[in-house]
Amino acid sequence: MIEFQAVRKQYPNGTVAVEELSLSVETGTITVLVGPSGCGKTTLMRMVNRMIEPSSGTVSVDGTDVRDRDPAQLRRGIGYVIQQAGLFPHRTVVDNIATVPLLAGETRRAARDRAGELLDLVGLPADLGKRYPAQLSGGQQQRVGVARALAADPPVLLMDEPFSAVDPVVREGLQDELLRLQDELGKTVLFVTHDIDEAIKLGEKVAVLRQGGHLAQYARPDDLLAAPADDFVTTFVGRDRGYRRLSFVDSTSLRPHPVPTVRVGERFPSSHDWRLAVDEGNRPRGWLPPDSGPGDALDEQHLVAGGSLHAEQGNLRGALDAALSAPSGLGVVVDRDGGAIGVVTADEVLSALDRQRAAT
Numbered sequence: 001m002i003e004f005q006a007v008r009k010q011y012p013n014g015t016v017a018v019e020e021l022s023l024s025v026e027t028g029t030i031t032v033l034v035g036p037s038g039c040g041k042t043t044l045m046r047m048v049n050r051m052i053e054p055s056s057g058t059v060s061v062d063g064t065d066v067r068d069r070d071p072a073q074l075r076r077g078i079g080y081v082i083q084q085a086g087l088f089p090h091r092t093v094v095d096n097i098a099t100v101p102l103l104a105g106e107t108r109r110a111a112r113d114r115a116g117e118l119l120d121l122v123g124l125p126a127d128l129g130k131r132y133p134a135q136l137s138g139g140q141q142q143r144v145g146v147a148r149a150l151a152a153d154p155p156v157l158l159m160d161e162p163f164s165a166v167d168p169v170v171r172e173g174l175q176d177e178l179l180r181l182q183d184e185l186g187k188t189v190l191f192v193t194h195d196i197d198e199a200i201k202l203g204e205k206v207a208v209l210r211q212g213g214h215l216a217q218y219a220r221p222d223d224l225l226a227a228p229a230d231d232f233v234t235t236f237v238g239r240d241r242g243y244r245r246l247s248f249v250d251s252t253s254l255r256p257h258p259v260p261t262v263r264v265g266e267r268f269p270s271s272h273d274w275r276l277a278v279d280e281g282n283r284p285r286g287w288l289p290p291d292s293g294p295g296d297a298l299d300e301q302h303l304v305a306g307g308s309l310h311a312e313q314g315n316l317r318g319a320l321d322a323a324l325s326a327p328s329g330l331g332v333v334v335d336r337d338g339g340a341i342g343v344v345t346a347d348e349v350l351s352a353l354d355r356q357r358a359a360t
């Protein structure tokens with residue numbers, strides 16, 4: 001079991017990411033942390049494997065305070081999967097998966113054999129093993145990320161928005177696959193998402209977080225839907241706003257507005273606002289946080305990963321998804337060529353839904 005006891009995290013700049021939060025995650029189940037971007041999900045999750053230390057309170061795994069564990073040894077028992085899989089671009093798929101068993105002292109041969117078994121386990125054909133990550137689709141890369149996390153057969157899996165960057169259809173396939181795997185493997189999974197539908201589908205229990213790392217409600221999905229604890233949860237679960245209908249409503253009534261942009265590789269002045277970083281084709285590359293700059297050449301290091309993108313011709317569900325997953329709270333709308341057109345907020349998406357309903 002993973003247990004958070006009165007955990008608080010304040011970053012050196014004063015930001016309180018998690019506020020006095022207590023939560024227990026049952027062994028052998030999928031527990032989901034859900035909430036809008038910036039509410040402290042990643043911070044909370046990274047305290048489990050000691051990538052981040054709490055300012056106060058304790059995190060324990062199987063009854064032992066993680067501070068009493070050696071970080072390297074602790075992490076061997078915890079698989080970690082992130083958005084866009086975080087694969088090593090210059091290693092083949094097999095070598096990516098074999099990394100952990102090799103570190104754990106297995107022979108090259110045994111590690112590669114294990115990688116082959118894992119490819120099969122996550123539903124990928126063996127011949128993909130020789131490819132490099134860039135030669136795979138987004139969904140395939142995510143599967144490889146899961147296979148790599150499972151390579152050392154850890155009892156615990158941390159999954160931080162693993163499926164957020166893939167489109168909704170592929171995402172559903174990955175979710176089904178995770179449920180199938182979990183039936184087979186029975187891991188203790190802590191899964192982070194901003195997507196309430198994903199949370200409800202995957203979670204045996206769901207913790208809804210709101211800004212400032214407050215736990216708004218921790219309940220089984222049915223109870224969350226039937227009895228939301230407060231207005232925040234009601235809005236987030238979207239029962240009264242017909243959130244579930246969003247997928248059926250096109251986004252033509254949305255009016256994206258302009259957002260300040262900065263180009264990767266170019267000079268950037270200082271600013272108090274979030275700025276969208278784009279490449280030479282105006283395609284989004286991530287977000288530059290407020291109070292960054294000035295700088296001579298913008299590169300990936302300055303950026304916070306962006307959320308999912310909303311294709312102009314898509315539905316309101318995709319637009320809300322984009323807004324909730326962006327660190328700026330601004331969902332990026334792109335045209336058919338992937339170029340940024342503008343941004344929308346979650347409130348604007350929900351207002352568009354209200355307008356559309358009023359009109360029908």
Ligand SMILES: Nc1ncnc2c1ncn2[C@@H]1O[C@H](COP(=O)(O)OP(=O)(O)O)[C@@H](O)[C@H]1O
Binds near residue numbers: 012013037038043
């Ligand atoms: N290293 C850091 N220094 C300062 N603030 C941070 C740092 N990492 C995250 N934050 C801030 O803490 C809050 C929670 O961040 P995070 O845990 O990444 O949220 P989430 O994963 O829910 O999007 C946000 O306001 C974020 O900007």
Ligand SMILES: [Mg+2]
Binds near residue numbers: 041042
């Ligand atoms: Mg996060």
